[in-house]
Amino acid sequence: MQRLPATPVFLERRSYRQRRMMDAIRLLPLVGLLLWLMPTLWATSDGDGVEPVRMSQAIVYVFGVWVCLILCAGSLWHYLRNSSEDAIDVEFGVKTEPK
Amino acid sequence: MASINLLIAVCLTYVAFLFLVAFAAERAAARGRGNWLRSPLVYTLSLSIYCTAWTFYGAVGYAARSGMEFITIYLGPSLVMIGWWWFLRKLVRVGRTQRVTSVADLISSRYGKSNVLAIVVTIMAVLGVTPYIALQLQSVTLSLSIFSDPTGTTDGGMNLVSAGFWVALGLSLFTVLFGTRNLNANERHNGVVIAIAVEAVVKLVALLAVGIFVVWGVAGGISEMMVRIDNSDIGQWQVDSSRWTALTVLSGAAFLCLPRMFQVLVVENDDERHLHIASWAFPIYLMMMSLFVVPIAVVGLDLLPENSNPDLFVLTVPLSQGQGGLAILSFLGGFSSATSMVIVATLALSTMVSNHVVMPIWLSFQGQGATVSGDVRNVVIFARRVSILVIIALGYLYYRVSGGSGALAAIGLISFIGVAQFLPAMIGGIFWRGATRVGALTGLLVGFAIWTYTSLLPSFGADVVLSSPLLEQGPFGVEWLRPQALFGIKGIDPTVHAVLWSLLLNTSGFIFGSLVSFPKPLERLQGAQFVNVFANSGHAHGWSGSAAQSEDLMVMAQRILGGAEAQKLFRREAQIQGHDRYLPEPTPDFLQRVEREMSASVGAATAHAMISQLVGGASVSVQDLMAVADESAQMLEYSNQLEAKSSELLDTARQLRDVNAKLTQISVQKDAFLSQISHELRTPMTSIRSFSEILRDGHELKASEQTKYASIIHVEAIRLTRLLDDLLDLSVLENGQVSLNTETGSLADVIGHAVTTTQAGAIKQIKIDVSDLDTSIELHTDLDRLAQVFINLISNAQKYCKSPEPRLFIRATKTDNEVCILLTDNGLPIPMETHALIFEKFSRINDQDGSGAGLGLAICREIMIRLGGEIDYVPAARGNRFVLRLPV
Numbered sequence: 001m002q003r004l005p006a007t008p009v010f011l012e013r014r015s016y017r018q019r020r021m022m023d024a025i026r027l028l029p030l031v032g033l034l035l036w037l038m039p040t041l042w043a044t045s046d047g048d049g050v051e052p053v054r055m056s057q058a059i060v061y062v063f064g065v066w067v068c069l070i071l072c073a074g075s076l077w078h079y080l081r082n083s084s085e086d087a088i089d090v091e092f093g094v095k096t097e098p099k
Numbered sequence: 100m101a102s103i104n105l106l107i108a109v110c111l112t113y114v115a116f117l118f119l120v121a122f123a124a125e126r127a128a129a130r131g132r133g134n135w136l137r138s139p140l141v142y143t144l145s146l147s148i149y150c151t152a153w154t155f156y157g158a159v160g161y162a163a164r165s166g167m168e169f170i171t172i173y174l175g176p177s178l179v180m181i182g183w184w185w186f187l188r189k190l191v192r193v194g195r196t197q198r199v200t201s202v203a204d205l206i207s208s209r210y211g212k213s214n215v216l217a218i219v220v221t222i223m224a225v226l227g228v229t230p231y232i233a234l235q236l237q238s239v240t241l242s243l244s245i246f247s248d249p250t251g252t253t254d255g256g257m258n259l260v261s262a263g264f265w266v267a268l269g270l271s272l273f274t275v276l277f278g279t280r281n282l283n284a285n286e287r288h289n290g291v292v293i294a295i296a297v298e299a300v301v302k303l304v305a306l307l308a309v310g311i312f313v314v315w316g317v318a319g320g321i322s323e324m325m326v327r328i329d330n331s332d333i334g335q336w337q338v339d340s341s342r343w344t345a346l347t348v349l350s351g352a353a354f355l356c357l358p359r360m361f362q363v364l365v366v367e368n369d370d371e372r373h374l375h376i377a378s379w380a381f382p383i384y385l386m387m388m389s390l391f392v393v394p395i396a397v398v399g400l401d402l403l404p405e406n407s408n409p410d411l412f413v414l415t416v417p418l419s420q421g422q423g424g425l426a427i428l429s430f431l432g433g434f435s436s437a438t439s440m441v442i443v444a445t446l447a448l449s450t451m452v453s454n455h456v457v458m459p460i461w462l463s464f465q466g467q468g469a470t471v472s473g474d475v476r477n478v479v480i481f482a483r484r485v486s487i488l489v490i491i492a493l494g495y496l497y498y499r500v501s502g503g504s505g506a507l508a509a510i511g512l513i514s515f516i517g518v519a520q521f522l523p524a525m526i527g528g529i530f531w532r533g534a535t536r537v538g539a540l541t542g543l544l545v546g547f548a549i550w551t552y553t554s555l556l557p558s559f560g561a562d563v564v565l566s567s568p569l570l571e572q573g574p575f576g577v578e579w580l581r582p583q584a585l586f587g588i589k590g591i592d593p594t595v596h597a598v599l600w601s602l603l604l605n606t607s608g609f610i611f612g613s614l615v616s617f618p619k620p621l622e623r624l625q626g627a628q629f630v631n632v633f634a635n636s637g638h639a640h641g642w643s644g645s646a647a648q649s650e651d652l653m654v655m656a657q658r659i660l661g662g663a664e665a666q667k668l669f670r671r672e673a674q675i676q677g678h679d680r681y682l683p684e685p686t687p688d689f690l691q692r693v694e695r696e697m698s699a700s701v702g703a704a705t706a707h708a709m710i711s712q713l714v715g716g717a718s719v720s721v722q723d724l725m726a727v728a729d730e731s732a733q734m735l736e737y738s739n740q741l742e743a744k745s746s747e748l749l750d751t752a753r754q755l756r757d758v759n760a761k762l763t764q765i766s767v768q769k770d771a772f773l774s775q776i777s778h779e780l781r782t783p784m785t786s787i788r789s790f791s792e793i794l795r796d797g798h799e800l801k802a803s804e805q806t807k808y809a810s811i812i813h814v815e816a817i818r819l820t821r822l823l824d825d826l827l828d829l830s831v832l833e834n835g836q837v838s839l840n841t842e843t844g845s846l847a848d849v850i851g852h853a854v855t856t857t858q859a860g861a862i863k864q865i866k867i868d869v870s871d872l873d874t875s876i877e878l879h880t881d882l883d884r885l886a887q888v889f890i891n892l893i894s895n896a897q898k899y900c901k902s903p904e905p906r907l908f909i910r911a912t913k914t915d916n917e918v919c920i921l922l923t924d925n926g927l928p929i930p931m932e933t934h935a936l937i938f939e940k941f942s943r944i945n946d947q948d949g950s951g952a953g954l955g956l957a958i959c960r961e962i963m964i965r966l967g968g969e970i971d972y973v974p975a976a977r978g979n980r981f982v983l984r985l986p987v
Contacts, residue, residue, distance in 0.1 A: 022184075028182065059328070067386070077375055081375075
């Protein structure tokens with residue numbers, strides 16, 4: 001038997017935007033992981049003739065990613081701060097997520 | 100140059116200051132003015148106990164040795180915090196709804212409140228964290244020693260061992276005084292949290308101050324610093340890829356699993372929104388903590404002699420530049436890191452040890468379990484204090500045995516790998532309903548064994564625990580079992596090796612164990628609640644039996660929660676239940692609430708055991724199990740209801756069919772009777788009419804003929820009258836208009852009268868046997884009516900008994916409250932299908948000659964009902980039997 005969805009299938013613009021911001025929150029750590037695993041591809045000092053990455057560059061890169069992640073997380077939090085907790089609970093609790 | 104004495108004075112002042120802060124915070128909280136104590140800022144700062152002395156001193160040493168690799172220790176937790184939505188959100192919600200007190204409690208609670216699991220996790224946590232505590236002791240003593248010998252090349256004039264002892268003693272006193280003031284772990288340690296937040300600020304400021312001094316004071320600016328970094332020994336990228344990845348993952352895992360992190364992240368969490376804020380605020384803190392690590396390391400490598408200890412650059416760099424004040428600030432930062440870590444870690448561990456090891460053992464020694472007398476609170480607090488001392492003593496022991504040797508980072512990593520073993524059981528427990536206790540136990544033990552073998556034991560160095568031949572060639576020369584090259588795979592970094600194999604085999608064991616085992620009902624319930632925590636927050640399973648007495652509950656709760664608390668809880672519940680009585684009813688809801696409250700003090704497994712002793716029944720009811728299976732269960736329940744209803748309907752339908760059949764039969768009988776009665780009435784009427792016409796018209800009739808015809812008319816008239824009498828009689832009886840003429844007489848007389856009446860003038864004689872009749876039976880009833888019943892029955896037998904030698908036996912027995920009379924004949928039994936009809940009106944059974952109207956037995960039944968008795972037909976072995984019952 002097909003169960004009727006408890007929430008509407010399509011959302012108004014504002015709720016839609018909120019949902020997509022929540023998607024962004026979910027994606028953020030994955031992006032961070034990807035960016036922070038990049039250094040494993042860098043040439044090291046015992047590499048074969050390739051000029052190794054300089055320490056100052058490495059520092060700028062790692063901390064740069066860090067600052068970006070924090071800014072993204074902070075602004076997403078700021079954006080979603082005022083949306084009701086219920087909406088978030090419904091979103092996170094119910095698996096059948098309306099698109 | 101600061102002297103040791105000055106340093107000790109500074110430390111004591113600082114500790115006194117922390118005490119004051121903690122005390123003030125608890126006072127404020129007690130007065131209800133403590134809202135600011137529970138701000139997101141405080142929560143974020145309290146998370147900073149992740150940054151211990153290992154971070155404070157060790158990170159710089161780590162950077163000086165291996166460049167940027169140190170930063171992985173911060174990247175993992177940053178990712179976990181930024182990805183709070185994936186795991187932390189659920190973890191915190193589960194922790195809050197289930198009132199979890201520690202990692203061990205979480206895992207034990209998830210897997211059916213298993214105490215075995217709790218003990219295993221507790222032991223693992225103690226062993227895993229011990230090196231970490233040793234690390235803090237080592238860093239504090241090392242930093243003290245540096246002030247007596249600024250170059251850091253020797254141990255200086257201090258006795259490091261005794262210094263370590265005094266530091267350990269100081270830390271344990273501090274923790275005991277701070278942490279065990281209130282019992283309920285879920286009441287949250289306001290004082291401790293505030294002290295930790297203050298320490299977080301101190302260590303951040305100290306590290307930033309040293310960093311700023313190094314960059315702008317020594318190097319002369321950012322760009323100069325960058326040039327200096329690139330020109331230093333660590334100026335080129337030299338990170339091993341496998342270590343970079345493994346350590347990032349490991350630090351993220353440890354961030355979740357470390358008992359102290361769990362304490363501040365989950366147990367001390369007051370509001371889930373704080374977690375949202377900490378998700379970006381804590382990465383800021385971590386970033387700032389690591390910002391100046393590389394510059395300090397580079398400057399330290401530049402300025403200080405070759406053989407100086409890089410782990411102490413944070414202190415030695417300012418000292419070498421003559422910045423005594425900055426060095427003391429830096430020392431305080433390191434001291435803060437060490438103390439805050441030790442306090443929270445030992446608090447978390449002592450809660451686990453007392454709840455999961457000491458309390459169950461103590462309760463079982465008490466024999467009677469939950470029903471012992473006395474205040475358990477004192478025992479719990481005592482157990483926690485002793486646990487704190489024992490844990491710190493273990494740390495000190497490790498410090499002595501390992502000789503304070505290894506670099507700080509190496510010791511910290513061993514600890515990380517140890518606690519990361521909880522991760523599969525934790526993640527599996529929260530996300531996978533199929534995870535079972537057996538699986539969790541298998542995974543934990545496998546992971547723990549591999550960690551001990553590949554990481555912990557080799558860390559003491561060759562020939563301390565593991566001999567060097569064993570390390571080199573494996574046990575019994577089996578290469579595949581070499582501690583640092585399992586399965587013959589050589590060339591992996593030892594740390595990566597340990598992380599890889601322990602977590603891989605741990606997870607495999609966990610999954611395999613879960614797949615092949617079958618969970619107990621309680622496990623399935625808890626699993627459903629943990630995994631679906633957002634769908635049904637706060638619905639833990641219920642206690643089904645309410646055999647527990649409120650008084651017993653009250654006594655037990657008082658001993659664990661304390662008198663005032665317990666009374667408040669019970670009174671509130673009584674109010675919720677809506678009555679004024681002092682004790683509430685032990686409803687399942689209430690029992691569950693009491694269990695939750697108690698579990699915050701003594702752990703889920705113990706609280707569960709205590710309540711179950713009182714309730715004395717299985718805690719899982721059928722309804723609970725139904726709920727576990729969720730939708731399928733609901734469907735099952737629904738189909739069960741349908742089934743019950745349909746069988747009910749079937750039953751009703753069958754009854755209706757019976758009734759309908761009876762009605763049809765009666766209706767047929769009635770039609771037959773109506774035609775019969777019209778025939779009955781018409782036959783005598785016809786003969787009366789014709790004979791009266793003969794008498795009227797036959798003038799030449801002889802006198803004898805006249806008499807004969809007149810007597811025929813007379814007989815027919817009597818027959819008509821009798822028929823009408825019977826009909827009248829029945830209608831009177833049925834309408835209840837009959838008045839009884841009650842008198843006392845002998846049953847034998849009544850039967851004798853009936854026999855005489857029926858035998859007189861009867862053509863067909865039946866032999867009536869009343870020899871067994873008890874003549875002493877006296878009756879008080881309407882004797883005439885009763886005689887009528889017997890007359891009807893006897894004349895029926897006389898008429899319809901087709902036996903060649905018709906006989907009727909009349910017997911009577913008397914009990915205390917009734918007389919039972921049996922009339923048994925030896926005729927043809929009445930056919931089965933007409934049994935239901937014999938007492939109905941107009942029913943004529945075996946009536947071939949049509950002489951009866953079918954009213955006799957109906958009248959009998961009506962009379963018996965009026966007399967307060969009953970009449971039944973019972974087929975006898977050969978014949979028919981009527982049973983009459985009359986009240987005495």
